[in-house]
Amino acid sequence: MTYFNIDEIHKLNHLYKINLINSCAGFKSANLIATKSNENNTNVAIFSSVIHLGSAPPLLGFILRPTSVPRNTYENIMETGYYTINHVHEKIIKDAHHTSAKYDSSISEFDVTNLETIYKNNFFAPFVQDCPIQIAMKFVEEYDIKSNNTKLVIGEIQELYIKDKLLKDDGFIDLSEGKIATINGLNGYAIPTLKERFEYQRPIR
Amino acid sequence: MTYFNIDEIHKLNHLYKINLINSCAGFKSANLIATKSNENNTNVAIFSSVIHLGSAPPLLGFILRPTSVPRNTYENIMETGYYTINHVHEKIIKDAHHTSAKYDSSISEFDVTNLETIYKNNFFAPFVQDCPIQIAMKFVEEYDIKSNNTKLVIGEIQELYIKDKLLKDDGFIDLSEGKIATINGLNGYAIPTLKERFEYQRPIR
Numbered sequence: 001m002t003y004f005n006i007d008e009i010h011k012l013n014h015l016y017k018i019n020l021i022n023s024c025a026g027f028k029s030a031n032l033i034a035t036k037s038n039e040n041n042t043n044v045a046i047f048s049s050v051i052h053l054g055s056a057p058p059l060l061g062f063i064l065r066p067t068s069v070p071r072n073t074y075e076n077i078m079e080t081g082y083y084t085i086n087h088v089h090e091k092i093i094k095d096a097h098h099t100s101a102k103y104d105s106s107i108s109e110f111d112v113t114n115l116e117t118i119y120k121n122n123f124f125a126p127f128v129q130d131c132p133i134q135i136a137m138k139f140v141e142e143y144d145i146k147s148n149n150t151k152l153v154i155g156e157i158q159e160l161y162i163k164d165k166l167l168k169d170d171g172f173i174d175l176s177e178g179k180i181a182t183i184n185g186l187n188g189y190a191i192p193t194l195k196e197r198f199e200y201q202r203p204i205r
Numbered sequence: 206m207t208y209f210n211i212d213e214i215h216k217l218n219h220l221y222k223i224n225l226i227n228s229c230a231g232f233k234s235a236n237l238i239a240t241k242s243n244e245n246n247t248n249v250a251i252f253s254s255v256i257h258l259g260s261a262p263p264l265l266g267f268i269l270r271p272t273s274v275p276r277n278t279y280e281n282i283m284e285t286g287y288y289t290i291n292h293v294h295e296k297i298i299k300d301a302h303h304t305s306a307k308y309d310s311s312i313s314e315f316d317v318t319n320l321e322t323i324y325k326n327n328f329f330a331p332f333v334q335d336c337p338i339q340i341a342m343k344f345v346e347e348y349d350i351k352s353n354n355t356k357l358v359i360g361e362i363q364e365l366y367i368k369d370k371l372l373k374d375d376g377f378i379d380l381s382e383g384k385i386a387t388i389n390g391l392n393g394y395a396i397p398t399l400k401e402r403f404e405y406q407r408p409i410r
Contacts, residue, residue, distance in 0.1 A: 001339075001366040001367055001368055001369060002366070002367045002368075002369055002372050003364065003365070003366055004364070004365045005363065005364050005365075006263070006361070006362065006363050006364070009263050009362065009365065010261070010262075012376070015375065015376065016375060016376035017260050017261065017263075017376065018260045018376075019373075019375050019376035019377045019378075020260075020365075020372075020376035020377075020378065021257065021259075021260035021263045021362070022257055022260065023376075023377055023378035023380065024257075024265075024338060024340060024362070024365060024367075024378055025234055025236075025255050025256060025257045025265050025290075026234030026235060026236055026255060026292055026338075026380065026385060026387070027232055027233070027234055027235070027380060027385070027386075027387035027397060028232070028234065028256070028257070029230055029231030029232055029233065030231060030232070031230075031231055048257075049256055049257070050230050050231060051230060051233070051254055051256055051268065052226065052227055052229075052230045052233070052253075052254070052268075053268060053350065053352075053353060053355055054226075054270070054353040054355060055222050055223045055225075055226035055227065056215070056222065056353075057215075057352070057353065058211070058214050058222075058226045059352060059353055060229075060230050061268075063256065063257075063258060063266075065259070085230075087231055093400075093401065094403070097403045097406060098406050098409075099406075100406045101406035101407050101408045101409075102407075102408060103408050107408075112408070112409055133229060133231075134206075135229060140352050141350075141351060141352055143348050143350070143357070145258065145346075145348070145359065146346060147258075147262070147264060147345050147346055147359055147361075148258060148259040148261075148262065148264055150258055150259060152348070152357060154350065154352055156211070156352075157211065157214065157226070157229070158210065158211050159208065159209070159210050159211070160208070160209045160210075160214065160225075160229060161206040161207070161208055162206055162207045162209075162229075163206055163207075164206060164207055167207050167225075168224075170220065170221060170224050171217070171220065171221035171222065171223075171224035171225035171228075172224045172225075172228055172389075172390050172391075172393065173224075173225065173228035173229055173389075173390065174228075174389070174393070175228065175231065175232060175389045175393075176389070176395060180231060180232070181232075182231070182232035182387050182397055184377075184378075184379070184380050184381070184397075184399060185377050185378065186377075187402050187403045187404070187405075188377065188379070188380075188399050188401070188402045189399075189400050189401050189402075189403070190381060190397035190398055190399050190400050191397070191400055192232060192387055192389075192395035192396070192397035192398075193395055193397075194389060194393050194394075194395050195298075195394050195395050195396055196298065196393070196394050197392050197393045197394075198299070198302045198392045198394070199392070200392075201302060201303050201304075201305045201306035202306050202307075203306045203307060203308050203312075203317070204303075204306075204317050
């Protein structure tokens, strides 16, 4: 196996290091977070850090780097309290990834890509059209992570839209049936095929 | 599309709700966190919440539910300061998933599964043998998430072992080449195949 200790990691060149450390935690979720400012400027940016925090209440979190691209996302969420989470699927991975380019806040990524907004049920923030899962989120709280100046942003699910065929009788959403993407590192994409679902595990004997 | 609002979500039966909300954020990482108490009791538990927090310093986080199985994991980390993160791969998904069963802290999941410990380079906590990525972690800090009583546990990478063929010239780790798993919901597993890596994105014009 190839081995790196912490001193060797610190000394790696920047690009090598961010590729390595961004890949090493495993596969990541692939979501577009869409927002709108009070002046009606829309914004959409790709995130690979959306995570499940709990089901009751239904909470999702994501990590925001202070110096990174999706700064407009954060400003709009703080200003309005609302955002949407939309799943990246096979047909839009190229446009979704392009939202990582550093556009000025006056430019909407919806205008420079084929991604389209859609408004539903009077929710303030736009959804991304045709995504197999679309989630309306309300900001709840944030934590400043001292050790590296990132933020954990937490929101509550307000509304959940799921393409019918993905939703199974027991509430399981089959992400594979929606050809939903997963992210490897900074820029690798896969469309996984579900292999197996296990039963609830009890101790042996 | 199937639609749920927050009131409908609150009223769902427990199992349906945890399947639904655990699936709705997208694909998740699949890792075994291994620890050892000061009395040499080992513990290993599956986690689907390990996330990348930053590369300089190299930090990973994971979410812990206070009432959930991997409580021993947390106690050992707090007691000793060390743990390992080991990637779940195709050959061990069944045993890895079985670590979610509620064993008493006196029983090591290494004893009731085919998972084996391996100690390397005098690191205190055991690694899981044959995992294509093995990471030695040192506890850094934790955050109590007020909105649902979970914890975000943050650690720094001390040592990183990667199966040689997965590591590319630019530091990218090809998780697919290691047949590394991703988790869908509470109990769905996939072994993704890398589809595409994109270039660094710059604004158009």
